[in-house]
Amino acid sequence: MKKPLRSEAWFGGTGKDAFIHRSWMKNSGHPEDMFDGRPVIGICNTASDLTPCNAHFRQLVEPIKRGIYEAGGFPVEFPVFSCGESNLRPTAMMFRNLASMDVEESIRGNPIDGVVLLAGCDKTTPSLVMGAASVDLPSIVLSGGAMLSGWFKGKKIGSGTDVWRLSEDVRAGVISMDEFLAAEESMSRSPGHCMTMGTASTMASMVEALGLSLPGNAAIPAVDARRARLAHLTGRRIVEMVNEDLKLSKILTRAAFENAVKVNGAIGGSTNAVVHLLAIAGRVGVEFSLDDWDRFGRDIPTLANLMPSGEHLMEDFFYAGGIPALMNRISAALRLEALTVNGKTVGDNIANAEVYLPDVIRPLDQPLVAHGGMVVLRGNLAPDGAVLKPSAATPALLEHRGPAVVFNDIEDYKHRIADPNLPITAQSIMVLRNCGPKGYPGMAEVGNMGLPAKLLEQGVRDMVRISDARMSGTAYGTVVLHVAPEAAAGGPLALVREGDEITLSVSRRELTLHVDEAELARRRAEWQPPVALQESGYRGLYRRHVMQADTGADFDFLLGCRGSEVPEESH
Ligand code: FES
Numbered sequence: 001m002k003k004p005l006r007s008e009a010w011f012g013g014t015g016k017d018a019f020i021h022r023s024w025m026k027n028s029g030h031p032e033d034m035f036d037g038r039p040v041i042g043i044c045n046t047a048s049d050l051t052p053c054n055a056h057f058r059q060l061v062e063p064i065k066r067g068i069y070e071a072g073g074f075p076v077e078f079p080v081f082s083c084g085e086s087n088l089r090p091t092a093m094m095f096r097n098l099a100s101m102d103v104e105e106s107i108r109g110n111p112i113d114g115v116v117l118l119a120g121c122d123k124t125t126p127s128l129v130m131g132a133a134s135v136d137l138p139s140i141v142l143s144g145g146a147m148l149s150g151w152f153k154g155k156k157i158g159s160g161t162d163v164w165r166l167s168e169d170v171r172a173g174v175i176s177m178d179e180f181l182a183a184e185e186s187m188s189r190s191p192g193h194c195m196t197m198g199t200a201s202t203m204a205s206m207v208e209a210l211g212l213s214l215p216g217n218a219a220i221p222a223v224d225a226r227r228a229r230l231a232h233l234t235g236r237r238i239v240e241m242v243n244e245d246l247k248l249s250k251i252l253t254r255a256a257f258e259n260a261v262k263v264n265g266a267i268g269g270s271t272n273a274v275v276h277l278l279a280i281a282g283r284v285g286v287e288f289s290l291d292d293w294d295r296f297g298r299d300i301p302t303l304a305n306l307m308p309s310g311e312h313l314m315e316d317f318f319y320a321g322g323i324p325a326l327m328n329r330i331s332a333a334l335r336l337e338a339l340t341v342n343g344k345t346v347g348d349n350i351a352n353a354e355v356y357l358p359d360v361i362r363p364l365d366q367p368l369v370a371h372g373g374m375v376v377l378r379g380n381l382a383p384d385g386a387v388l389k390p391s392a393a394t395p396a397l398l399e400h401r402g403p404a405v406v407f408n409d410i411e412d413y414k415h416r417i418a419d420p421n422l423p424i425t426a427q428s429i430m431v432l433r434n435c436g437p438k439g440y441p442g443m444a445e446v447g448n449m450g451l452p453a454k455l456l457e458q459g460v461r462d463m464v465r466i467s468d469a470r471m472s473g474t475a476y477g478t479v480v481l482h483v484a485p486e487a488a489a490g491g492p493l494a495l496v497r498e499g500d501e502i503t504l505s506v507s508r509r510e511l512t513l514h515v516d517e518a519e520l521a522r523r524r525a526e527w528q529p530p531v532a533l534q535e536s537g538y539r540g541l542y543r544r545h546v547m548q549a550d551t552g553a554d555f556d557f558l559l560g561c562r563g564s565e566v567p568e569e570s571h
Contacts (some may be wrong), residue, residue: 067235160474297373
């Protein structure tokens with residue numbers, strides 16, 4: 001016998017409460033048969049004028065609704081906190097967990113049987129998946145799609161990546177300020193999210209690799225008619241998923257996470273995915289650790305020739321075959337038995353996928369980077385781990401020893417970086433601290449701190465940089481990120497002093513501060529925590545409850561799945 005839908009607890013029956021639930025919904029003109037026991041499908045919408053990457057979702061929601069109606073469901077759209085990367089201060093990441101709470105409680109508290117998660121900008125995707133995972137109803141992701149390729153003076157320019165590049169060129173005197181400003185409208189020329197393989201495209205790729213979206217979801221441009229077609233099919237499919245009781249926890253298995261790590265290596269994906277996937281795994285209770293990123297990504301070559309690691313953009317990736325074609329290329333490494341939202345396995349979905357542009361999705365024997373997976377470093381400077389993305393780094397700097405130039409926080413960096421007397425050379429290692437989850441707060445994307453102008457003028461374009469911060473997925477450089485524990489939580493990063501020698505060895509997975517234990521103990525005794533944990537409001541709550549980067553920077557009280565049951569009636 002078919003399991004009763006949870007929405008029937010609101011809309012079924014003849015009592016007072018059912019009257020209330022139906023009557024108020026009917027003020028939108030819904031006829032009686034919308035309440036006849038058909039699946040009610042929530043469309044969790046992150047559309048916002050302040051999240052330009054998601055602003056087109058007001059239109060994209062329409063084909064989703066068509067698909068839901070067509071399959072016999074009842075679509076109900078609801079807004080949730082929209083974490084836009086380009087405007088939010090101090091950093092959108094500080095609001096990812098808040099948004100996930102909004103999503104979780106909005107789904108659980110309402111008459112919803114299944115949900116479409118409509119996301120695009122960097123943090124909107126993980127916040128929606130985290131929230132939905134803690135409820136565990138049938139759920140499917142539709143990404144909003146990337147912007148069309150940027151073009152400036154006859155050359156492709158990519159979101160973020162070329163902002164960093166052009167701003168360094170201005171400081172180095174290679175281009176004029178007028179040229180720099182003229183690139184603005186050429187970079188962002190259509191609806192959609194960043195069209196480099198930054199965090200937004202990475203997270204869209206991650207949901208596809210995890211099996212949470214229909215095949216092809218990650219790469220279709222926002223303005224391509226096939227995005228609306230996919231939206232229509234997504235609407236149809238979620239109704240079937242409710243009928244099949246295909247919950248999120250059946251998709252988000254360990255095999256799915258292993259596949260996602262491997263795909264991340266093959267796309268040269270964002271380091272932010274490390275934190276987000278750990279947080280998602282924490283919600284579903286799947287065993288998945290920071291070390292799994294290194295273990296499963298280690299031998300994966302980067303095949304996607306996309307900025308920031310390579311030269312092309314998401315539009316090219318779509319024409320080349322997208323994620324199904326890329327997964328087909330690395331299929332020998334994948335867990336092909338993993339189930340996906342369309343009811344088929346990964347193996348079924350990618351079996352016939354072809355690469356159409358071999359310079360965009362390279363053959364296995366001509367990779368962009370031979371070992372593209374995320375590197376997890378440990379040592380006395382990062383006892384709980386740190387992360388480096390080899391595909392974005394300079395190979396010659398992956399084994400490096402040098403003296404530290406220490407910036408105590410981002411303000412200290414801003415004050416001193418332009419000082420011509422700053423004692424820094426190309427061999428120095430730039431250390432930035434107090435920018436982690438508690439310290440900033442929100443673990444800002446400042447880890448790829450710009451190099452000093454005096455070195456840029458000498459032609460230096462990369463240096464080893466170490467911090468407890470994150471880095472934009474669109475950025476590049478030999479940048480060690482997510483050092484855990486962070487300085488503000490008393491991690492050893494807090495104890496580094498100007499001139500201390502540090503070794504980075506990617507081959508040994510090592511990050512070592514060459515200061516003996518007795519001296520470190522002396523420094524530790526003098527250390528004072530810089531952060532007022534008793535701060536009021538959300539910032540205070542965030543600082544008190546955020547966990548460290550190595551476990552996903554979620555709130556300690558949000559770990560796990562709390563299910564969909566709400567025993568209490570509202571009236
Ligand atoms: Fe929204 Fe890049 S700023 S995707």
